[in-house]
Amino acid sequence: MTKQWMSERANASEPAPAERSAGAPASERAGRRAGTKPPASSLSRREFGSVAAAAAAGFLLTACGPRRLHDISKDRLRQAIKTWEREYTEKFGKAVTVSDAPPIPGVLFAYALDLSRCNGNRACVEACVAENNQSRDPQVQWIRVLSMDKDKGIDFSDADPYYAPQQVPEPGRFYVPTACQHCRNAPCTKVCPVGATWTEPDGIVVIDYDWCIGCRCCMAACPYGARHFNWATPSLPSDQVNTSMHYLGNRPRPRGVVEKCTWCIQRTRAGRYPACVEVCPTGARKFGNLLDPESEIRYILENKRVLLLKPELNTMPKFFYFYGT
Amino acid sequence: MANVQIFVQRFSAFVTGSWMLVRRGGRAYWAWLGLLALLIVSGAFAYAGQASRGLIVTAMRDQVSWAFYIGNFTFLVGVAAAAVILVIPAYVYQWKPIREIVIFGELLAVSAIVMCLLFVTVDIGHPERAWHLIPVLGHLNFPRSLLAWDVVVLNVYFLINFVVVTHILYRAFHGRPYEKRLVVPIVLFSIPMAVSIHTVTAFLYNGLAARPYWNSSILAPQFLASAFCSGPAILLFVLQILRRVTKFDIQDAAIRKIAELMAYTIFLNLFLHGAEAFKEYYSNSEHLLYTRYWFEGIRGHHTLVPYAWTAVGLNLLSFVLFIVPSARRNWVLLNIGCLATYVGVYIDKGMGLIIPGLTPDTLGEIYEYSPSITELRVAAGVFAIGFLVFTLMLKVAVPILLGEFQAPAAGSHARNLQLKTQNV
Numbered sequence: 001m002t003k004q005w006m007s008e009r010a011n012a013s014e015p016a017p018a019e020r021s022a023g024a025p026a027s028e029r030a031g032r033r034a035g036t037k038p039p040a041s042s043l044s045r046r047e048f049g050s051v052a053a054a055a056a057a058g059f060l061l062t063a064c065g066p067r068r069l070h071d072i073s074k075d076r077l078r079q080a081i082k083t084w085e086r087e088y089t090e091k092f093g094k095a096v097t098v099s100d101a102p103p104i105p106g107v108l109f110a111y112a113l114d115l116s117r118c119n120g121n122r123a124c125v126e127a128c129v130a131e132n133n134q135s136r137d138p139q140v141q142w143i144r145v146l147s148m149d150k151d152k153g154i155d156f157s158d159a160d161p162y163y164a165p166q167q168v169p170e171p172g173r174f175y176v177p178t179a180c181q182h183c184r185n186a187p188c189t190k191v192c193p194v195g196a197t198w199t200e201p202d203g204i205v206v207i208d209y210d211w212c213i214g215c216r217c218c219m220a221a222c223p224y225g226a227r228h229f230n231w232a233t234p235s236l237p238s239d240q241v242n243t244s245m246h247y248l249g250n251r252p253r254p255r256g257v258v259e260k261c262t263w264c265i266q267r268t269r270a271g272r273y274p275a276c277v278e279v280c281p282t283g284a285r286k287f288g289n290l291l292d293p294e295s296e297i298r299y300i301l302e303n304k305r306v307l308l309l310k311p312e313l314n315t316m317p318k319f320f321y322f323y324g325t
Numbered sequence: 326m327a328n329v330q331i332f333v334q335r336f337s338a339f340v341t342g343s344w345m346l347v348r349r350g351g352r353a354y355w356a357w358l359g360l361l362a363l364l365i366v367s368g369a370f371a372y373a374g375q376a377s378r379g380l381i382v383t384a385m386r387d388q389v390s391w392a393f394y395i396g397n398f399t400f401l402v403g404v405a406a407a408a409v410i411l412v413i414p415a416y417v418y419q420w421k422p423i424r425e426i427v428i429f430g431e432l433l434a435v436s437a438i439v440m441c442l443l444f445v446t447v448d449i450g451h452p453e454r455a456w457h458l459i460p461v462l463g464h465l466n467f468p469r470s471l472l473a474w475d476v477v478v479l480n481v482y483f484l485i486n487f488v489v490v491t492h493i494l495y496r497a498f499h500g501r502p503y504e505k506r507l508v509v510p511i512v513l514f515s516i517p518m519a520v521s522i523h524t525v526t527a528f529l530y531n532g533l534a535a536r537p538y539w540n541s542s543i544l545a546p547q548f549l550a551s552a553f554c555s556g557p558a559i560l561l562f563v564l565q566i567l568r569r570v571t572k573f574d575i576q577d578a579a580i581r582k583i584a585e586l587m588a589y590t591i592f593l594n595l596f597l598h599g600a601e602a603f604k605e606y607y608s609n610s611e612h613l614l615y616t617r618y619w620f621e622g623i624r625g626h627h628t629l630v631p632y633a634w635t636a637v638g639l640n641l642l643s644f645v646l647f648i649v650p651s652a653r654r655n656w657v658l659l660n661i662g663c664l665a666t667y668v669g670v671y672i673d674k675g676m677g678l679i680i681p682g683l684t685p686d687t688l689g690e691i692y693e694y695s696p697s698i699t700e701l702r703v704a705a706g707v708f709a710i711g712f713l714v715f716t717l718m719l720k721v722a723v724p725i726l727l728g729e730f731q732a733p734a735a736g737s738h739a740r741n742l743q744l745k746t747q748n749v
Contacts (some may be wrong), residue, residue, distance in 0.1 A: 068464055138381065146688060154677045156689035157614055178688060185534060193472035194457040195464045211464075213457055214380075214450020217472050223535035225688040229390060229450065232381035256450025267419040313534045 005288045005295075006271035024068045067207040069247065070198055081247060088245070088252065092238040099246045101269035103202035109263055110203070110290040111274075112300045113177060114324040117284035120145055120168040120175035124276035124285065128179075131264060131275035132250040133242050135234030142261040143276060144225060145177040154309075179276075180205060180226035180261035181309065181317030188218035188227060197258075203290070203318055204263050206248040212257040219258060223310050224317075263287070290318065300324075338732050343721040346730060350720065353570075357716065361709040368706010371699045380450060382699045388692035389683045390447070393700045396675035397707070398444035400555065402479070402526045403548065404672060407556030408486065409519035410586060416512050422579035427512070428726070429567070430560060431486045432718045434519075437556075438483040440711035447703050471529045478521045485511050485518060490722070492591035497725045499732045522550045528669060530682060538615035538682040539715060541604075547597040553590035554643075555670035557583050558663040563719075565660070571723045584659060588647040591595045591666060595644055598673075618691075619681040626684075628693045632676045639669030 066072075072080070079097045088096035125143045134140040146159035150172050159176070169175065182205050189197050189205060196211040197218055218229045233255040245251040246266035253259050264274035268287070272278075277285040288295035298304065302323040310314075350358075351606045375382050385392045410429035415424035446452045457463035458476050460598035467473040489511050496503045527545035536541050561583060568575040605616040617623050619633045646652045653659050691694030696704075 049358075144688060147408075152349070156687070157611065157685065159689045161688065161690060187533065190469050191471065191533070193466050193470045193476065195453075195466040195470075196457070210456060211454070212451070213454045215445075215448070215468070215472060216390045217529075219387065220530075220683070221533050221535055223687050225387070225690075227660055228387050231383075231386065232379040 005268065005273050018196045023147065032033045051088060066210060068195060068211045070195065077247065084245075084247070084251060087300075088243075091252075092236075092241045092243070094238065094241065094243050096196065096241075096243045096245060097250055099244070100264055101246065101266075101271070103200050103204075104269065106289075106291055108203045108290045108318070109182070109268060110288065110297045110301075110318040110320065111182070111263065111277075112286040112297055112306075112320045112322055114282075114284040114286070115174065115176065115321050116323045116325045117282040118145075118175045118177060119282055120147060120170075120173070121281060123279050123281055124177060127275040127279035128261070130240065131242055131267070132262070133236055133245070133252055134259075135230065135232075135253075136240065137235045138232050140227070140228050140230070140234065142228065142259075143177055143179045145175055147173050147175055150174050154307075176309075176321070178224055178309070180263075181224050181315065181318070181319040182261075182263065183315035183317050185292070185314055185316045187221040187223065187313075187315060191217040191221045193217065200248070200265075200297065202269070203266055204248075204268075205260070206262055206265065207258055207260065208248075209257045210249070214256040214258065216258065223313050223315060227258050229258050230255045333486065335499055335732070336495065339498045340730065342498055346721045347717050350391045358713070361713045361716070364705050364709035365713070366706075368703050368709065371702035371706065372711065373701065375447070375699055382697060384694055384697040384700065386692055386694075388686040388690055389680060389694040391679055391683065392446035392694050393675065393679075393696040393704060394444050396679040397419050397704055398441050398448070399526060399548075399678060400671055400674040401437045401441045401444065401711075402522055402669070403552030404556045404559060405434045405441065405482065405583065406519045406523060406549075406552040407437070407560050408434040410553055410557050410583070410590075412512055412516055412519075414586075416509065417516075420483055420582070422576045425583060425620070426564060426575055426579055428490055428722060429563060429719070430556075431490045431515075432715060432722060433492065433556070433560060433563065434486045435718065436711045436715035438479060438486070439714050442477060442483075443710060444704075447707065471525060474525045474548075475529055478518065478525050480521050482515070482518045485515050489515075490718070494722055494725050497728075498730070498744055513629045514531050520549065521537075522531050523552050530678070535687050536615075536682050537612035539678075541601065543597055547601070550590055550594040551596055551670045551674055552664050554587060554594050555674075557590070558606055558666040558670075560657070561587075561663045565656075567719070567723065572727055572729075573723055580659075581654065582715070584647060584662075587666065588644075591640070593648050594670070595640055598640070615681045616686060618684050619677055621714060623685070624691060626691050626693050628695055629676060629680060629684075631661070632672050636672040636677060639665040640673070643669060683728045709747065 035080070065075075066080075069077070077100050081100050084098045085096055088098070122143075122145050125141050125145065128134070128143050129136075129139075129141060132142065134142065144161050146156070146161050147163035148154060148159050149168070152158050154176060163170070163173070182199075182203055184199075186205055188200060189199060192212075193215060194211060194213055196213070197205065197207045199205050214229070216229055219229060230253055234253055236252060241252075242250060244266055246262075246269065249262040249265035264272075264276075268274055273287055274285075277287045286296050286300060288297040291296055292298065300322055301320065304324060305324045306320045308317050308320065326699075383392070393688045400566065408427070411423050411427045411430040414420040415427045446455070449455075458465050458473070460467070465473050465476070467477065489508055492507060493503045524545045528549040530536070530539035531541070531544040561580060564575050564580055564583075567573050602616065602620075605613050614623060618626070619629055622628075643662045643665040646658050646665065653662065681693050
């Protein structure tokens, strides 16, 4: 049994989201990928006129391709997931599962990072890349650890993301790991012209990789450098792929779209901790349900000295930094 | 029904006539088209490379995620304003010398918007998904996303200019005056639309609190001011060329009036730049970093500094040349002034607006951007397409407006009747 954020909850009895029964007809998305048209078999011959009209309408919709994952029906999602699983399994030569786990009612995720514990070892960066199937070449990393001068405090204009000493921590330095702050008032989702990125009900800011047009407005809007663009076709060797995927998370990304931290949605919606939290050797990383008064997150917020990055921008991050000691 | 038939006949005659016009031309015409074709082919090959390998072939990276393409887009949105600086004197003040040449401003606007849309297309990662922007079929995030607004206003502005010039030329081709009830309201509507495309494009950057360099309320006014410098600068070149190579009578008075207006807009542009520089340097907050990167370079990174001071020099030079009446009446100095204005604003809006906005990035990292060969070739190709569109439209418009070329059916009685009086 791996560590679970859920186990800390006062009433952890809430079941994991049950598998929904496989839906009926082909989704537009899956249909397009598989090269099939949605069946229109249930209509009788006498209704030929209306069949033609419906077919025309159906064709119009189908021809116009997929919908945003934000609007997709559950049935269609099931179908799309089957298609993805087949496609990825074929591509990587391993059984891939794509989860469609929905947000858990009553859960709003939040993250806390203990600046007094972080020693800049960057185990989180590696675990994140391995867990979330980021491109190995060119390298895409969702977590960026900044080395800063203790005399200056948090000062981005003096931060060094490329520190490479023999040993960490370096004398006189401290470390500020950054990633998506999952803002409640997210500037990135606001600017997207096609609505390809949004905040899920559990507070995770996600991207629909099949809907993103790659305009990079969100990257200009993000004050935390959290969004990364696939400038080239991502490379992901089969022996390194994480086969446990979520449709809004770590499934392979195409070239030319933006990606970012999803708080390991494939893990956290199944009750587990994000990979970075699990791997952190110093225990600096905390994660849990903001709505649960018994959670560690709530304890930290209520008892520790907490700070936000760039609070003056009113982005209202759900990613809190604190000094544990 | 019969009306529709007649219209279709007439319109196809107009299209065939236009086609005939663009196929005829002297050696200089074909040499110019040949040059543009070369640039377009070169750009197409460069873009093919980008399409197959991804935007990695540009010098853009996560730190500087918008750059040369978007800079050119921004600049050209400004050029599209050229029309409005003619429309206002012509239609609001009924000033006749300019009224006769408004159509060239509108043609320039159409070409500029074509280039704008192409620059956005080459910049995005998935141009084949552009239909996601279409409401109902896709999902236009309107009104929250400023880019969604930009898509709307740019297309509307393109459409109204295109409709007006097509209508005027089509009617002139058939020897008939244009429909005032159609043209005048649309042309008047184009004034707020021209302001809108600039304002909305400025807001695209302006609204991003993450980028202090852009997050200043002076940005939209400054966009407008610089647009009203660069657009007319191009127009002045075009008008001079036109009256040299065609029989089109463009009066000195019209050119002088445009030059005079430019004196004010160049001053305004410089003033707004100065106001911004004062606020940044005097308050000396941490936001000064970006302005310093542009003018001085920071922490040993100086790539943009030569651009910055070239732009300052050119803008000051053009100000002197336009504000001194005797200088702007001298044709050589006027043309030097136009060139200085054009290049100065191009550097300011292209490199000077976008790159320092993103450097250092939000986490303080300095990635020194300078465009890759692919970006330069693609951009040259896009400009060549824009110039080609503009050239061909002029090739059709000038003889039709001069009455040298008309539909055979129009009859001789209509010919002389309206061309001298309805040149717009």
